[in-house]
Amino acid sequence: MIDGNATFNEDQKKMFLAYRQRLVRQLSQLLADDGVLIFPSFPTVAPYHHQPLLTPLNFAYTALWNAVAFPVVECPMGLNSQGVPLGVQVVGAPGSDHLLIAVAQDLEDGFGGWKPLIR
Secondary structure, eight states: OOOTTSOOOHHHHHHHHHHHHHHHHHHHHHHTTTOEEEEESSSSSOOOTTGGGGSGGGGHHHHHHHHTTOOEEEEEEEEOTTSOEEEEEEEEOTTOHHHHHHHHHHHHHHHOOOOOOOO
């Protein structure tokens, strides 16, 4: 998580790790055994190749769940009016993988799921 090359001092590292532990605890309590969050995958539609380099913090939509080690299923939701793919993340507490897959399947069935790009 925090590698040896980071420029944080020991007190800052301890503070960040304590914050992460608190966040994991709070999210675990919120989601429990049967809760899910349906969360955007990205703040915009799918970006063009290299476009995220211009907005480096947009990765936070997925990085949050990586940082707290929570399972996520990416669920395609079809295409927007310009034919660009749309999707959401289905997030759950650790150990809820089967629930997440079931929710993603329901979303895919209800919204049409993956569609080939229209060019």
